Amino acid sequence: MTTLKILKYVLYDVLRSKMIIIYTLLLFAISFGIIYTGKDVSKAVISLLNIVLLVVPLVSIIFGTIHFYNSKEFMEMLLAMPVKRKNIFWAEYAGLSAALAAGFVLGTGLPLLLYGGAKGSFYLLLSGVFLTFIFTALAFLASVINKDKAKGIGISLVVWFYMSVIFDALVLVLYFVFSSYPLEKATIIVSALNPVDLARILILLKLDVSALMGYTGATLQQFFGSAFGILFSMGFLFLWVLMPTLLALSVFNRKNF
Amino acid sequence: MIKIENLKKKFDKNEALKGVSLTLGEGTVAAVMGPNGSGKTTMLKCILGLVKADSGSIYVNDCHVNGECEYRKHIGYMPQYSCFPENLKVKEVMAMIKDIRGNNCTYDEELLEKLKIAEMNDKQIGQLSGGMKQRVSSAAAFLFGGDIIILDEPTAGLDPVSSEIVKNKILAEKAKGKLIIITSHIVSEVEAMADRIIYMLEGKIYFDSTKDELYSTTGKGNLNQAIASLIETAESEGKN
Numbered sequence: 192m193t194t195l196k197i198l199k200y201v202l203y204d205v206l207r208s209k210m211i212i213i214y215t216l217l218l219f220a221i222s223f224g225i226i227y228t229g230k231d232v233s234k235a236v237i238s239l240l241n242i243v244l245l246v247v248p249l250v251s252i253i254f255g256t257i258h259f260y261n262s263k264e265f266m267e268m269l270l271a272m273p274v275k276r277k278n279i280f281w282a283e284y285a286g287l288s289a290a291l292a293a294g295f296v297l298g299t300g301l302p303l304l305l306y307g308g309a310k311g312s313f314y315l316l317l318s319g320v321f322l323t324f325i326f327t328a329l330a331f332l333a334s335v336i337n338k339d340k341a342k343g344i345g346i347s348l349v350v351w352f353y354m355s356v357i358f359d360a361l362v363l364v365l366y367f368v369f370s371s372y373p374l375e376k377a378t379i380i381v382s383a384l385n386p387v388d389l390a391r392i393l394i395l396l397k398l399d400v401s402a403l404m405g406y407t408g409a410t411l412q413q414f415f416g417s418a419f420g421i422l423f424s425m426g427f428l429f430l431w432v433l434m435p436t437l438l439a440l441s442v443f444n445r446k447n448f
Numbered sequence: 449m450i451k452i453e454n455l456k457k458k459f460d461k462n463e464a465l466k467g468v469s470l471t472l473g474e475g476t477v478a479a480v481m482g483p484n485g486s487g488k489t490t491m492l493k494c495i496l497g498l499v500k501a502d503s504g505s506i507y508v509n510d511c512h513v514n515g516e517c518e519y520r521k522h523i524g525y526m527p528q529y530s531c532f533p534e535n536l537k538v539k540e541v542m543a544m545i546k547d548i549r550g551n552n553c554t555y556d557e558e559l560l561e562k563l564k565i566a567e568m569n570d571k572q573i574g575q576l577s578g579g580m581k582q583r584v585s586s587a588a589a590f591l592f593g594g595d596i597i598i599l600d601e602p603t604a605g606l607d608p609v610s611s612e613i614v615k616n617k618i619l620a621e622k623a624k625g626k627l628i629i630i631t632s633h634i635v636s637e638v639e640a641m642a643d644r645i646i647y648m649l650e651g652k653i654y655f656d657s658t659k660d661e662l663y664s665t666t667g668k669g670n671l672n673q674a675i676a677s678l679i680e681t682a683e684s685e686g687k688n
Contacts, residue, residue: 193548200544204533207572264531268588271496271525271598272548273517447459448498 193278194285197269201286205258211294214250218242218298226302232309233398239299240394243319244387248326249351251291255330256347258287260340267448280331280443284436288327292320311397318390321428325386326351328435335442358385375410382411383423386431393424449474449596449627450495455504457490464490465501466651472644474595475625477618479638481675482648488631491648492598495629496525509595521549526589528600530581534574538565538584541573542591549592556590562613563587578605586614590621597621599630603637615641639671647675649682 205211221242226235262283269279296316303312330347337343362381366374382388396415414420450472457465465487472478480488493499495506497513497520506513509522532541542565546555560566563583568576576584582605589597602618603611618628618641632638638645645662647655655662655678659671668674 196544196547199547200533200536200540203540204535207535262533264527264529265533267498268525268527268531269548270498271520271523271527272545273519273521274548275517445500447500448493 193274194281197274197279197282198286201282202290205287205290206293208290210254211290214254214291215294215298218246218295219301222299222302223305226306232303232306233311235306236303236309236311236315236394237398239303239315240391243299243315243322243394244391245355247295247319247322248355248387251288251323251326252330252333252347252351253344254291255287255327256334256344257340259283259331259334260343263448270448276444277440280440284327284331284439288324291327292323295319295323311394314394314397318394318428321432322386322390324432325428325435328432328439332435332439332442335439335446354385354387358388362388378411379414379423383427386428389424389427389431393421449509450629451505451507452491452495453505453507455491455494455506456502457487457494457499458502463651465494465504467504468648468651468653470646470653470656472627472629474627475622476644477622477628477630477642478644478646479642480629480631480646480648481633481638482654483679486648487651488648489600492600492629492631496520496523496598522595524589524592524594524597526585526597526599526602528604530573530576530578530585532573532581532584535572537570537572538576539569541584541588545588545591554593556593559590559613559617560587563610579607579610582606583610586610586617590617594626596627596629599628601632602630603632603634635672635675645671647678654678654682 222235222239225238226232229235229238266279266283270276296319299319300312300316303309303315329350333346333350334343337346365381366378369377382392392411392415396412415424450470452468452470455465455468456463468487468491470491480492482488490499494501495508495513497515497517500515508519511519513519536544542560563586565584565587568580568584573581573584586599586602586606589599597618599618602614606614615637618630622628622643630638630642639659642659644658645655646653655665657665662671662674662678663669666674666677668677
């Protein structure tokens, strides 16, 4: 109950933030532009995939980190009231994630809806929402561990860079080194270690372009295309939301303000 | 109202509090003074539960402070810097405090009027000047009529009229039997309001007594000179 009371005011604050408004409008302009110029909504979904996988995590983790540090004094003020720490944490996290997710769904989903949608649109939006919640949680974790704002933002950037760029390079090296072994099952396990990868595979397979990925793609198609595969990926994405959030909450509960 | 027993807190290698013990009763304005880094803020934050002590105990109205939040319904707090979200309107800030504190509290609408909070109601916090934000912050601390009010530099950044309103409010609340704890570097302000001076140095309470006792101990006629004499004594003791 107390969480909801605080959440209401966090939402008032975040939804009025210029950053969220710009983010929504920018996503709308890009999505609309891609669909309008390409004329093909299905192909536009593939182009939008890159935005979802790069821009959404980056904006969520950076805005999340800045928001946490800027709200530190406000949290202190709330902590001086008869409010439990966990209520403040959940209100801040849910408020920010929900506002960012709403901005993403409106900005990207509205142009898709206007053009009648396409196969994979739902998974594109769902993955974007998951990534928003995951990277906001990672932002809170980086911020709650570090007192210094610059250090917190630096760590957030490194986390984003690792998950969006470096991880793929490491996986490629791994596949190259062990190329003589059957790696199909390993691919599935490795993909679960990175939410960005998990989201990418999920959307690509729903778009029926997995044939371009060869034998491994076919294995993945078989796995992720099945009901179990979808449950597997959703389950891991959900775990990716839960783990950093609970870890950040546990540090927040012990934190000295 | 507040009892602190052998409170210790360390931040990495820095010992912020080295066994602080203190008892504060009702109807008192206690000024916590001391140089930067002496442990004033850490002690106040321990009372509020913002900082978790390594050892020692704190009791607020006989309730042991051990992670529960209920005891804080008795406490009003004004931080040194305004801390409300930039995009919230002033009326939303006040509504939020009422929402969180609940309907059982009585709210001091008179103070809101005196500090002219209604005039700012529709303005967002980000649009207010530093002094206006402090007015909102001080109104928020006194709004719900808590038994204990903790004010960190209460008049810093306030215009003379608002500063006077807040000072009068502090004295009026003291007359009602409340405990008010202030930190301030403005000696004249402390002299005008406080009846008890707690001087902290390097994580310990160096001096804790009434103003009159402080004057007689140091042999000085005003607080400024008395504190200067205290610091000199502390420094010379440190050298020896």
